[in-house]
Amino acid sequence: MAGVLVMGGLCDGAFDRSLLQAATAAAPLASAMGVPLMGALIGPSVSATADAMQCGLEAMYLAEDAQFAPYTADAYVRAARAAIEASGASTVIIPHGGVAREWVPQLAARLQAALVMNCCAVSAEGGQLIATKPVNGGSVLAQFEVLGELRILTIDSGNFEPRPAGQPVTPTRLKVPAQADAQVEVLSEEVQSNQGGRLKEAKKIVAGGRGVGGPEHWHWIEEAAAVLDASVACSRPVADSGWVPSRHQVGLSGTSVAPDLYIAVGISGAPQHLAGITGAKTVVAINTEAGAEIFKRADWGVVDDYKQVLRGFTERVAQLRG
């Protein structure tokens, strides 16, 4: 039985609405192909997420085991393979981002499957699977025909609304034999939570770029974020320069975000950064350069020295929210 399988890896066990967004992307493919829409979850503790993922799927497969934390690509690839074999899926849809960038291409290579990552649109036209994704740092959209018997797509979930709850199914539990990977061993994990919660799920984000001027000025971004109860983010040059850790980086090689409000401070708007905020609803740009690309993406713009602007902004926000 062929089918479309929505699959997610959950290293930390927390529910991730990107699964429901991926289901929204997958559902029209299943109907166009006339095959069932199914789900699969991999992680140390996925039962609660399985409940939250009940959105009218025809089957659900769970690979729940201690071996899936800490994350190793090898364990996720073995579990994903078991889910694909158990479900008989021919098309697999996975939310893009984080460790999926590592284990999904390993899965594709292991199974000799076709893969397109970071798709912003997918469709099935006359039996042909079509995937669209940003390339060249986001300045170009490329459209591919995805060929072969097994086809895997990762989805930039910010482009899709979560699929509403639907008829629940009883999950099938997969047995994935544990197997120590002698070649890659996780020694430790250094994980820090972001101010204002997970970046990719943040509703409000204040992001700083090279224009902030240096790590000694970063407190301006943090203070603006704090008064808004927003998450802090940065552009790639800021992460590369080590002003703030890479986990804050938004863009094609960082996190894709979809907040209601994105305030870009001193960010010029390189395509690879803009590709990470395609799902942002309202974008505000604060920059001294009136010609900066970011103003073409932004809904609101302020052309002036960001420190003075943020001083006035932060004070007023404190009054309005107080």
Added chain:
Amino acid sequence: MNIVVTVKQVVDPNLPADFISVDPASQRIVSTYGLTPVMNGYDANALEAALKLREAHGGKVTVICLGDGASRNTLKRAHAMGADAVVLLSDPTWADLDSAGAGHVLAAAIRHIGDVDLVLCGRQASDTDAGQVLFWIAENLGIPAVCPVARIEESSDESLVVHRLLDDGYQRVRVRLPALLGVSSEINDPRSPSMKGTMIASRSLAPTWTASDLAVPQMQPKLKMRNQEIQVRTSSARLINGDTAEAKGAALADHLHEAGLL
């Protein structure tokens, strides 16, 4: 340590959208004004990491590049940065390879070099932004792949301890050699070519390996490019005015408050 670095020549990713176009025949992204293509940024980071490992452990750094004759520019730069050997992989049948096909060819070249301890790749190429080829190489060679790597903390002839980036931090991972790493830009600042290196590179010609040299059979494509469309942005933000920068900031807060965004 015998290290192979894969590099790709790409259109400068910092060119704005109105400086690039899509060549209708090849469906490749090209610079409208003939601006010189560059070495993919993450690949330069991979090469720098390889040169640092060679400084610490001795050995050899071989750089391989899949592309047409124009890619010799990028190989020259790699040579000038300090690579011991550079090889161009070029064949008419490789012009339109997808990630799987490119990984197949690069893996065949690495096998041809032989006895390789470490393969270093950029985490993704800035033209296709696919992030796949390195994993196809590793699968073909039957070695583990770790990506994206932001730091090499320890290195010996048997293993490396590296930092693999996660969404909210990183993992410290010990990987036994032989292995492949996908390198991210946090790892280093690539050096500029030295004067001496540039002179040596300018006097040498990279050898070319073809499909018959590597005995690579033709592969069925897994992806077919339909079209590429340049995203030219034309809209513009509504600018907020005020007598002072502070007043603009306060006015911005008021606008966002009215829109229910605070």
